[in-house]
Amino acid sequence: MQIIADLHTHTNVTDHAFSTLTEMVQAAHDMGLKAIAITNHGPTNPDGPHEWHFSNLNLVPRKMNGVTVIRGIEFDITAPSGGINVMANKSLKHIDWALASFHECLFPPADRSIHTAALESILYNPYVNAFGHLGNPNFDFDHEYIISRCNERGKVVEINNASLNVRAGSKKNCADIARMCMKYEVPIVVDSDSHICFRVGHVEGALEMLEEIGFPEELIINSSMARLDAYFKGRGMDLFSGEE
Helix, strand or coil: CCCCEEEEEEECCCCCCCHHHHHHHHHHHHHCCCCCCCCCCCCCCCCCCCCCHHHCCCHCCCEECCEEEEEEEECCCECCCCEEECCCCCHCCCCEEEEEEECCCCCCCHHHHHHHHHHHHHCCCCCCCCCCCCHHHHHHHHHHHHHHHHHHHHCCEEHHHHHHHHHCCCCHHHHHHHHHHHCCCCCCEECCEEEEEEHHCCCCHHHHHHHHCCCCHHHEEEHHHHHHHHHHCCCCCCCCCCCC
């Protein structure tokens, strides 16, 4: 089992990340990845870039050093109702891929019912492709209620390798969520959430956990170019012309 694209990474326009766009793409190339998504935090996150970063994403070359660059964002789920960072339409139009994640700075941890209701709102948000690092134990939610409805709303679930290292208790939650994705045949992506170039593409812990529970590779969107290409073409985007 492998990944061919890392769909959750941060460049140094996110304050607590350290590498430039060029360095992140070079790292993806060195890891043999076909693609990398740059997904900096939304502009209302105190750690995020100005909104102009997103309105100018079209300036980023589609391909750098042989690596396809997917123009993305990690939206913050906002309290209490499950909104996302407020942005103008002109800033959203260049985004190819969007995660939505809980972060304590914009959503103070509450209780299971509040977290579940917020995630339910994200299910209906047309700007969001995937749920980011759902395994965070600070944000307990009804796994089955949310995961069982992902396919009907076209949402993907991320298994976040960084969570296994920096969010104590995440491994059990991630395994439970992955099992629920197996049960309901919900596609997932496996990402590094790297904040420095040396971590790009490193998802070994997440892949090991998925192999332990017998997770089917065919449900991992970013484990093959064919699946990744089909996903984006299904959303009207041809990002990988000429790739094998």
